[in-house]
Amino acid sequence: MSAPVTEVHAPDTLQEAVDRVLRVPDRHRTFAKDAAFAQQTWAIGPALLEALLDHGLPHRGEGEARRFERTDLHNISTYLNLPSPYFQALSRKAQALDEVARKGERHIHELQLRVECARTGHTGECAFTPIAGLDRYSEPGSMRETSPGLFTVRAQLPSNRLLFDEDRSDLLSLVADWELYVLPDGVIEDEGFSRETRLANCLIPTRLLLREAERRGIRARHGAGLLVAPPFTTLHHWVEFELDGDWVPADPVLLTAFARWGMTDPADWPYNRSVAGIVWHLLTWPPEVFFPVVRDRGGQAPVHIASR
Structure with missing residues (x-):
């Protein structure tokens, strides 16, 4: 009972x-x-x-x-x-982040992408085309279509224990107290709503931080791709800073959420620590909120992604 x-x-x-x-x-x-x-x-x-x-x-x-x-x-x-399956997936992502960092080595994940027909905008058979980043940023030679609409690829995710410097940490603090939230369609890109309520998806704080980084003279770019932790993988947006010729990902809202939900120790994972290890960069400055991973004759094809 x-x-x-x-x-x-x-x-x-x-x-x-x-x-x-x-x-x-x-x-x-x-x-x-x-x-x-x-x-x-x-x-x-x-x-x-x-x-x-x-x-x-x-x-x-x-x-x-x-x-x-x-x-x-x-x-x-x-x-x-x-x-819920979603909460358990978030917990697994937080665990994966911590595991990768503690091991201090690159992690390889095999992803399986099962694609569905876009069903609009074309006639005839589907023609699935993965975005270039899936091949460009994967383990060389691992991208392949094993059957129509089924792709496999191996993602290489780095690891580091980097805490950002004072200037970048001060920038990240602008949104560190915002709460990660699944927004309904009407406010999914509404920065004013997030500023007022402190509720935000991954996209809105990314755009705000990029604009403020430019104002402060900090070199940054918009990273988009996948949040990877077996068995679930999802689309994600984050900010990246250039450090010594490398682009290093940051996501203060995600790290604050993990700590708030008791998934990570905030002493080990403060908002100004890099999230390298669970984000896989596929696109820079994506034009769409829900950017395509696979296209079907130019249209965005629904895709289900499993990882291990």
């Missing part, structure tokens, strides 16, 4: 979780997900869902017809450290 919700999550904690999502204006909610989705995808069971509703969780409808905004459920689940 499971413990009552109040024994697992204090009322104040539940209220904080709901208040956090209420920073997002209601006009950005679509209310398309049901209670079954909340439980199966985000580990929010019926008792916890009712408790969240008592604390003001936005919804539409009543009873079995109740519907919720998917990003609200996602962010509440993460805030409460619920054992």
Whole structure:
């Protein structure tokens, strides 16, 4: 028998979780997900869902017809450290970051990309083309298509224990207290929203830091690619600084989130430490928020990426 919700999550904690999502204006909610989705995808069971509703969780409808905004459920689940596949994947990424740094050596990950047809913009058979970075930044000769729509590649990820200098650390501190958050589409590129609420995805603080780096005369670039930690790999944005001819990645919002969720020791992983070891650079200055990894006759093809 499971413990009552109040024994697992204090009322104040539940209220904080709901208040956090209420920073997002209601006009950005679509209310398309049901209670079954909340439980199966985000580990929010019926008792916890009712408790969240008592604390003001936005919804539409009543009873079995109740519907919720998917990003609200996602962010509440993460805030409460619920054992969703997403949270477990984040924990694995933090663990991988720490493991790579402690070993002090390059890590090789084999990635499998399963691509789906873009389905719009062309007729005839699909013609899948991985972006150039997958081959350029991988282990030489490892990029191959093993069957139509199935690619494998070996990623080489470096490791270091680098803490950025005072000037770069001061720059990174501008967003170090922002909370990593899955934003709904209406504010996904809205820097004003993130400045006001301190809630941000990986893209918005990256753009802010790059603009401020240019103003301060610090050489930086926009890194985009994959956040790699077996078995899950996801698209990601971060800032990179040029140091002695190398580009070194930084991601203060991600490191602060790992520490906040108890996944890393903030003494070992402060916001101004490099995240080399889990980010794989594929693109510089990507034009799209959700940049393509594989194209299908010019269109962006859906892709599922597994790693080991």
